[in-house]
Amino acid sequence: MAIDLDRLVNVHHDALKVRSQRMEVISGNLANANTPGYKTRDIDFQSAMKTAKSMQSGAQHNNSQLVKTHENHLSGVSQMQSEIDFIIPNQPDTGDGNTVDVQQQRNAFLETGMRYEAGLMLLNGKFKGMKKALSSGGQ
Template sequence: MAINLDKLMGFHHKALQVRTDRMEVIAGNLANANTPGYKARDIDFQKAMKSAQHSRDHNLTRTNDNHIKGAMQGTGELQFRIPNQPDTGDGNTVDVQIERNTFLDNGLRYQAGMEFLNGKIKSMKKAITGGQQ
């Protein structure tokens, strides 16, 4: 019986991809904290994961690489963050404290996802080798 690794780990792999993309966006926000007129952006993780789930459930099988793909391959919709602080006069909407906290939270969740996948891989390896190293 063949093991479908995409079914086993595909959704979690996609979550790590979205978290990586989100880290880059948040890092860009922090880098532009003092840039006049810069608008803070973020990726809606929940929307991106719903899109990934929908994509997985409705993915079409292609018989040739030249055929059009049946599912969107995007990681998530990049959106502007709604500012929580009053305008400082320069039009910049980056709140450094919120960005740092979001960056740390996203990093911890990324690490947890990596640990989860690592555990799955170790379990598969143990099942294949019969528990012997």
């Protein structure tokens, strides 16, 4: 019986990638909290996961693919870049055009970090279960 690791971890792997990229975007927002004219950005998790799922099934072809010059090269698909968007600010304009709400961004970063850790724990549990099944399969 063949083991399909993609079926086992694919969705969780994609979720970790999206959350990691969201944390990068939020970090950029926090770093630019005092930059005049900077607009807060975010990644829509649901939309990014739909994009990742459709990219896996081959239903969507992204024009940002890099050309592979050798069969061992990885595809250079940037699936999340289209999911990064500006968000509507919850606070009034401070006069400099910056829309970063530092407290909101810190909370979003912490929440995303906790969800990332939970995803890692879930993935770790799946691998432990697989390892246990493989080691007891021969007995």
